[in-house]
Amino acid sequence: MPAAKKHPELKDFVRTKNDSMRALLQTVEKVLDHDVNVFILGESGVGKDYFAEAIHSCGKRREKPLVRIDCAAIPADLFEAEIFGFEKGTFTDAVARKAGKLEMAHGGTVYFDAVTSLTANLQAKLLRAIQDKSFTRLGGHEAISFDARIVSSSSTAVESLRNDLLYRINVVTLTIPPLRERREDIPQLARMFVARRKHGIDDAAMQMLMEHRWPGNIRELRNAIDRAVLLEETDVITPNALPSFTSDPVESAAEQQWTLEQLEARYIREVLRQTRNNYSRAAEILGINRKTLLEKRRKYGIE
Numbered sequence: 001m002p003a004a005k006k007h008p009e010l011k012d013f014v015r016t017k018n019d020s021m022r023a024l025l026q027t028v029e030k031v032l033d034h035d036v037n038v039f040i041l042g043e044s045g046v047g048k049d050y051f052a053e054a055i056h057s058c059g060k061r062r063e064k065p066l067v068r069i070d071c072a073a074i075p076a077d078l079f080e081a082e083i084f085g086f087e088k089g090t091f092t093d094a095v096a097r098k099a100g101k102l103e104m105a106h107g108g109t110v111y112f113d114a115v116t117s118l119t120a121n122l123q124a125k126l127l128r129a130i131q132d133k134s135f136t137r138l139g140g141h142e143a144i145s146f147d148a149r150i151v152s153s154s155s156t157a158v159e160s161l162r163n164d165l166l167y168r169i170n171v172v173t174l175t176i177p178p179l180r181e182r183r184e185d186i187p188q189l190a191r192m193f194v195a196r197r198k199h200g201i202d203d204a205a206m207q208m209l210m211e212h213r214w215p216g217n218i219r220e221l222r223n224a225i226d227r228a229v230l231l232e233e234t235d236v237i238t239p240n241a242l243p244s245f246t247s248d249p250v251e252s253a254a255e256q257q258w259t260l261e262q263l264e265a266r267y268i269r270e271v272l273r274q275t276r277n278n279y280s281r282a283a284e285i286l287g288i289n290r291k292t293l294l295e296k297r298r299k300y301g302i303e
């Protein structure tokens with residue numbers, strides 16, 4: 001592959017301060033001007049659709065259509081008609097000829113979302129179309145050329161895909177890291193989501209956003225901000241407007257690689273806050289005596 005051309009518009013599309021994301025964008029930059037099929041992996045809500053759109057709209061086929069095929073939502077018995085199209089009279093409801101999605105994507109990009117949900121039979125048919133670079137409408141004879149970049153995505157393991165299909169659609173793999181592994185991107189994403197409607201996010205609220213585990217990734221962050229914008233009466237988002245994030249605190253501490261002392265200090269501080277500095281009660285909850293609690297409080301500089 002020749003050296004990658006610079007695509008500054010890509011960096012506007014996906015803004016990041018994270019090293020793995022930067023490496024990912026470098027890979028994307030290399031494929032934009034070439035007909036390389038791309039496979040996008042990542043948890044739900046990390047931005048797989050968003051990346052598919054970035055690849056299409058920054059790439060050489062940007063003037064042509066981007067057609068999304070949701071492989072998990074289309075029933076298996078309708079799938080062929082949906083992607084290959086059909087001729088009039090092929091089945092009872094076929095009152096007129098209809099172009100399929102592969103035909104609509106001609107010259108552009110076809111995005112197979114949740115591609116791992118395709119049945120073995122459909123995988124075989126899709127593979128044939130990719131290998132032959134052509135297909136026919138159901139009930140038709142005319143060979144229609146299949147000319148589109150293929151982008152596919154999955155949030156689960158790819159074992160359910162046959163190898164020869166995987167080999168075709170997975171020339172380059174992009175694995176998008178979960179949001180909790182790129183926390184440095186949370187502030188700018190959050191600010192981007194509030195930008196149009198609100199002026200800011202206060203420090204305490206930002207701290208909450210930084211610490212949450214985000215199992216739903218960027219989608220969850222976006223929803224949390226949308227909701228906060230509605231609930232917050234002033235022009236700054238405060239913790240009150242955020243959902244009460246309940247996740248396993250130990251899991252989240254481990255992900256952030258806290259030391260035992262950090263964890264202990266945080267826990268003591270929180271128990272003191274909840275007992276309104278009732279030291280006897282806090283010591284009882286913590287299972288230590290009052291003297292030990294006071295020592296730890298001093299050690300950790302808890303007010």
Ligand SMILES: Nc1ncnc2c1ncn2[C@@H]1O[C@H](COP(=O)(O)OP(=O)(O)OP(=O)(O)O)[C@@H](O)[C@H]1O
Binds near residue numbers: 051
């Ligand atoms: N880098 C980004 N910058 C701004 N918004 C983003 C970014 N990535 C994702 N989003 C937004 O986050 C939401 C979820 O993204 P998207 O739908 O692409 O996730 P997904 O990985 O396809 O999720 P699923 O597995 O559930 O289909 C969307 O509203 C999208 O616009």
Ligand SMILES: [Mg+2]
Binds near residue numbers: 048049113
């Ligand atoms: Mg998606």
